[in-house]
Amino acid sequence: MTVLAEVLRRDRVFDFVLPEPDFAGGLDTRHGPILYVEDVTVAFDGFRALDRLSLYVDDGELRCIIGPNGAGKTTMMDVLTGRTRPDSGSVWFGSRIDLRRASETAIARGGIGRKFQTPTVFEHHSVMENLELAMAADKRVWPTLFAHMDSADRDRLAEVLALIGLASLERQPAGALSHGQKQWLEIGMLLMQNPRVLLVDEPVAGMTHQEMEQTGELLQRLAGRHSVIVVEHDMAFVRSIARQVTVLHQGSVLAEGTMDEVQNDPRVVEVYLGE
Amino acid sequence: MTADAKSLPRLGYRGGLLTGDIAGRVLIALLLAAAVAVPAANLLAPEGSLLHLSSYTVTLLGKYLCYALLALSVDLIWGYCGILSLGHGAFFALGGYAMGMYLMRQIGTRGVYGDPVLPDFMVFLNWDRLPWYWYGFDQFPVALVAIVLVPAVVAFVFGWLAFRSRVTGVYLSIMSQALTYALMLAFFRNEMGFGGNNGLTDFKDILGFDIQADTTRAALFAASALALAGGYAICRFIVSSKLGRVVTAVRDAEARVRTVGYRVDHYKVWLFTVSAMLAGVAGALYVPQVGIINPGEFSPLNSIEIVVWVAVGGRGTLIGAVVGALAVNYGKTVFTGVWPEGWLFALGALFVVVTVFLPRGIVGLLRRRRGEEAA
Numbered sequence: 001m002t003v004l005a006e007v008l009r010r011d012r013v014f015d016f017v018l019p020e021p022d023f024a025g026g027l028d029t030r031h032g033p034i035l036y037v038e039d040v041t042v043a044f045d046g047f048r049a050l051d052r053l054s055l056y057v058d059d060g061e062l063r064c065i066i067g068p069n070g071a072g073k074t075t076m077m078d079v080l081t082g083r084t085r086p087d088s089g090s091v092w093f094g095s096r097i098d099l100r101r102a103s104e105t106a107i108a109r110g111g112i113g114r115k116f117q118t119p120t121v122f123e124h125h126s127v128m129e130n131l132e133l134a135m136a137a138d139k140r141v142w143p144t145l146f147a148h149m150d151s152a153d154r155d156r157l158a159e160v161l162a163l164i165g166l167a168s169l170e171r172q173p174a175g176a177l178s179h180g181q182k183q184w185l186e187i188g189m190l191l192m193q194n195p196r197v198l199l200v201d202e203p204v205a206g207m208t209h210q211e212m213e214q215t216g217e218l219l220q221r222l223a224g225r226h227s228v229i230v231v232e233h234d235m236a237f238v239r240s241i242a243r244q245v246t247v248l249h250q251g252s253v254l255a256e257g258t259m260d261e262v263q264n265d266p267r268v269v270e271v272y273l274g275e
Numbered sequence: 276m277t278a279d280a281k282s283l284p285r286l287g288y289r290g291g292l293l294t295g296d297i298a299g300r301v302l303i304a305l306l307l308a309a310a311v312a313v314p315a316a317n318l319l320a321p322e323g324s325l326l327h328l329s330s331y332t333v334t335l336l337g338k339y340l341c342y343a344l345l346a347l348s349v350d351l352i353w354g355y356c357g358i359l360s361l362g363h364g365a366f367f368a369l370g371g372y373a374m375g376m377y378l379m380r381q382i383g384t385r386g387v388y389g390d391p392v393l394p395d396f397m398v399f400l401n402w403d404r405l406p407w408y409w410y411g412f413d414q415f416p417v418a419l420v421a422i423v424l425v426p427a428v429v430a431f432v433f434g435w436l437a438f439r440s441r442v443t444g445v446y447l448s449i450m451s452q453a454l455t456y457a458l459m460l461a462f463f464r465n466e467m468g469f470g471g472n473n474g475l476t477d478f479k480d481i482l483g484f485d486i487q488a489d490t491t492r493a494a495l496f497a498a499s500a501l502a503l504a505g506g507y508a509i510c511r512f513i514v515s516s517k518l519g520r521v522v523t524a525v526r527d528a529e530a531r532v533r534t535v536g537y538r539v540d541h542y543k544v545w546l547f548t549v550s551a552m553l554a555g556v557a558g559a560l561y562v563p564q565v566g567i568i569n570p571g572e573f574s575p576l577n578s579i580e581i582v583v584w585v586a587v588g589g590r591g592t593l594i595g596a597v598v599g600a601l602a603v604n605y606g607k608t609v610f611t612g613v614w615p616e617g618w619l620f621a622l623g624a625l626f627v628v629v630t631v632f633l634p635r636g637i638v639g640l641l642r643r644r645r646g647e648e649a650a
Binding site: 116 | 513516517518520521523524527530531533535537538542545
């Protein structure tokens with residue numbers, strides 16, 4: 001009965017009948033922020049993964065998000081990419097596009113790219129082919145069958161190859177790359193989609209010290225042209241790249257500021273070091 | 276090639292279709308040569324001369340070529356997209372039935388009952404008129420359209436339902452097997468109007484030519500060779516396009532392809548449908564050469580055999596599918612001549628041996644010998 005009542009509720013419409021937000025209309029960032037997360041709550045079986053989370057990310061900003069396990073970092077990314085729908089609150093991309101109504105694919109195409117924790121590149125494809133597949137293009141079947149790269153595409157590909165430092169390995173199968181190189185390739189695949197926002201989940205997990213440094217430089221180069229949100233556990237790494245740091249705890253923002261401010265915040269110390 | 280062109284990424288460079296595909300060039304050259312030489316050896320060389328090929332051999336070779344085209348169609352979806360269809364025989368049979376219907380309508384008054392319109396089996400069942408789906412099959416162009424369209428529609432509907440619901444792996448294999456089994460049971464029924472368990476046979480002529488005549492058989496062989504060459508070219512075009520790289524990525528990491536922004540289900544349905552069309556053409560060329568089509572062609576066993584051909588030849592290499600189909604079927608002809616009951620055991624053993632010792636098939640083995648990286 002409750003199911004029926006739920007279905008027959010007249011005060012809302014189903015997701016699939018809603019018109020998809022119009023990404024083509026352009027992104028409005030005149031007010032500064034590119035992402036508005038306001039009062040977002042997500043509950044799984046009563047557990048509040050996000051609890052009235054509010055967060056603003058400026059256009060071109062490099063933002064680090066830290067927090068202990070279960071703080072809601074991954075759920076927040078899921079909400080931004082359309083994987084998880086918020087139970088309440090609002091999520092806006094620029095001041096015009098409502099992300100709550102957009103599908104995962106539409107968001108990915110519309111300018112929010114996400115790098116997952118474990119690198120998944122196409123192992124049997126070459127580095128270049130990986131980038132080609134990820135490239136922003138008409139991705140329907142027939143146009144893809146007859147697709148070929150024009151010189152602008154090739155320039156873009158070469159540019160990204162240079163940026164991620166894999167120019168000399170373009171013909172290598174991606175499966176033969178080192179762990180760190182795979183992470184960069186994946187960042188490169190994100191870049192081929194010309195995203196406005198890059199969500200990067202634990203970019204330096206399992207990297208050597210040198211690779212970490214290079215990754216830090218890469219992310220800093222990307223900021224400005226893109227807004228970069230980095231979720232990372234490694235404090236030394238965060239310190240080396242961070243301008244703005246947000247600390248999440250139990251699904252909401254605990255503190256926000258520069259690394260020094262955050263580290264000296266007594267509440268943060270308490271959460272990280274225990275009582 | 277100048278140094279400048281060499282530095283261009285190879286992806287952007289669109290050379291000829293067979294650039295770099297030596298095996299493909301050899302295959303197409305051989306097929307074109309065979310399309311001329313085999314009919315010539317049958318029709319022109321005097322009987323008893325060393326160069327003479329009997330009509331039986333010509334038909335047998337033509338049959339192998341149809342199988343090779345069928346194997347190509349399975350390799351396209353299994354080898355390149357990871358969709359293991361254990362029901363591809365269904366599309367082969369559907370194409371065959373479409374051709375069979377045309378051939379039945381050509382019999383006309385020469386049937387046992389002499390009915391100008393109704394095929395014999397319908398007269399036998401006391402039907403007084405043609406079922407609606409038999410209309411137009413006296414016209415060759417209609418039959419040609421049906422040969423590709425019927426398998427395509429069935430594959431599209433099946434694929435649309437299966438791939439949209441993200442049915443993959445062994446579940447999809449079982450469903451495809453169920454599809455061909457269901458079709459087999461349906462076609463066994465007399466009420467279906469496809470001749471029940473006898474199927475369609477007793478064909479007289481095709482396009483006005485006597486179907487038993489040596490010249491017709493030679494022409495059918497040549498058509499099969501050209502169809503295989505064309506099928507190979509189509510498959511090569513698909514797998515070397517960007518779409519080809521997308522579907523191989525689907526094979527390796529489906530979820531990742533989705534996050535990159537491709538509608539994986541659309542790609543799978545498309546490829547599955549194209550593959551079914553190729554299988555339909557193979558079936559249509561097969562039927563006039565063997566002279567019969569019956570529901571046995573839908574048998575799940577047939578579909579599994581196709582997979583074995585591809586596995587033996589080397590999945591994921593187009594040439595492997597062709598080599599596998601030819602080699603296994605030649606083996607089958609020889610083997611069943613010596614010990615007919617043993618063939619299924621031999622086939623099973625072959626599959627096990629190949630899976631364990633030759634995961635990349637004959638072609639993979641040859642490439643490894645040459646120290647080449649398998650594509």
